[in-house]
Amino acid sequence: ELKVEQNPLFLSMQEGKNYTIYCNYSTTSDRLYWYRQDPGKSLESLFVLLSNGAVKQEGRLMASLDTKARLSTLHITAAVHDLSATYFCAVEPFSNTGNQFYFGTGTSLTVIP
Amino acid sequence: KAGVTQTPRYLIKTRGQQVTLSCSPISGHRSVSWYQQTPGQGLQFLFEYFSETQRNKGNFPGRFSGRQFSNSRSEMNVSTLELGDSALYLCASRTSGGFAYEQYFGPGTRLTVT
Numbered sequence: 001e002l003k004v005e006q007n008p009l010f011l012s013m014q015e016g017k018n019y020t021i022y023c024n025y026s027t028t029s030d031r032l033y034w035y036r037q038d039p040g041k042s043l044e045s046l047f048v049l050l051s052n053g054a055v056k057q058e059g060r061l062m063a064s065l066d067t068k069a070r071l072s073t074l075h076i077t078a079a080v081h082d083l084s085a086t087y088f089c090a091v092e093p094f095s096n097t098g099n100q101f102y103f104g105t106g107t108s109l110t111v112i113p
Numbered sequence: 114k115a116g117v118t119q120t121p122r123y124l125i126k127t128r129g130q131q132v133t134l135s136c137s138p139i140s141g142h143r144s145v146s147w148y149q150q151t152p153g154q155g156l157q158f159l160f161e162y163f164s165e166t167q168r169n170k171g172n173f174p175g176r177f178s179g180r181q182f183s184n185s186r187s188e189m190n191v192s193t194l195e196l197g198d199s200a201l202y203l204c205a206s207r208t209s210g211g212f213a214y215e216q217y218f219g220p221g222t223r224l225t226v227t
Contacts, residue, residue: 031214042203043218050214088156099144099207100169101216103156 002027004091006104013079014112021107023072023089031092032065032072033101036085043088047074079111115140117206117219125225131192134222138185138206145187146216147179150201159202162187194226 003026013019023032031050035043047056049065049072056063060083062075072089086108090101118137126132138145147159158171162181179189185206191198201223205216 033215035218040223042220043205045215045217048214090156099146099161099163099216100158100171101146101148102158103148105155 002091002093002102004089004102004104006087006089006107008107009105010108010110012110012112013076015080016078018078019076021074021076021087021089021109023074023104025070025072025089025091025102027070027091027093029067029070029091029093033090033092034063034072034074035088035090037088037106038085046087076109079109081111081113084109084111117204117217119202119204119219119222121222122220123223123225125227126194127227128194128196130194131190132194132224133188133190134202134204134224136187136189136204136206136219138187138204139208139217142206142208142217143185144207145181145185146205146207147187147189148203148205149173150203150221151199156203159189191224196226198224199226200224 005024007022034046036046037043047063052067054065060077065072086106088106089104120135144163146161148156150156160167160179161169165181176192181187201221203221204219207216
């Protein structure tokens, strides 16, 4: 069964600092998604990465995909309090016949003023 | 364009009862998926429907079932509720075109089983 591992599970960082969240997965795939979830809320789509070497940036967040290493990263630059949330990566396998996404465990990010 | 809607948003049921949750996808989206989210197990895929047919099913017992109507609206049903069924149930919709990528998630139904 496909496994998706995120680390760290919990991240507490000071405002203004940089950090990276890692997402490793166990099968070949060229579709990787990042979502944000605020407490008690649904999933908000952040990035869709569709090929090896894909890099996308939005504000202080940048996501990249290395399909050979089966690794995606979400880099946070100069963190601000508003980025506090739980971040999930999700993988869609090549052989996906029913739109099943496999989610990582999530990284709970707290940005401290 | 309206997003994915789910009803009800909150539900409290007793063990042994059954429950039906509803999901209306984004207009034009024909694929609807359901996920269960719990603190212990995270986000787990329940099933996916496309054009009224179940195409994929996750590893859940038969107490969990679903269906999709001709207008793409979907319902999921859980019979004989157990305490462990307490969770946030998320519905997601997706277009079916050749460049179908993102799944858009609804606000979820928070089910509490007592």
